[in-house]
Amino acid sequence: MQTRSDARKRLTRMAASAVAITAILGATPPLAAQSVPTFTENFKNIKLLAAQGTGYYVNFKEPFGQQCMYDVAYISAEKKGLYATLLAAHLAGKRIHRVSYQQPGGNGAICNLDQVELDAG
Missing domain, CATH: 2.40.50 (OB fold (Dihydrolipoamide Acetyltransferase, E2P))
Structure with missing residues (x-):
């Protein structure tokens, strides 16, 4: 059975992953914005x-x-x-x-x- 502490740790890891993915996507310009x-x-x-x-x-x-x-x-x-x-x-x-x-x-x-x-x- 999962404890509250384990659930919080898992949620914290998921939030950190979401922040990392958002940072990566934000650093990559969309195809239309890339220089020609x-x-x-x-x-x-x-x-x-x-x-x-x-x-x-x-x-x-x-x-x-x-x-x-x-x-x-x-x-x-x-x-x-x-x-x-x-x-x-x-x-x-x-x-x-x-x-x-x-x-x-x-x-x-x-x-x-x-x-x-x-x-x-």
Whole structure:
């Protein structure tokens, strides 16, 4: 038969285990909160600029350092300012000074454009 003292010890061990599990889970960020690799590169010339459905994509004459699926960087519909900047550069014959992109799936996966800067000259 279990005594009150034994029950308290068991309850204390269970509480300590629960605290330890909570601490471990709290220290591990959820998958959505984990950082996505971002890459920044300079001096790109637009080879192809296109729209597909509600999104856009771009291909540069100079390849990215990372292998992007289909050799393009995608631009989501909510970031159409990036597309407008690329279109302005393309129409003016300007090169891209700096471009940043994310690749959540790792090398060889889809690249998502995150930032574009134009050359001033």
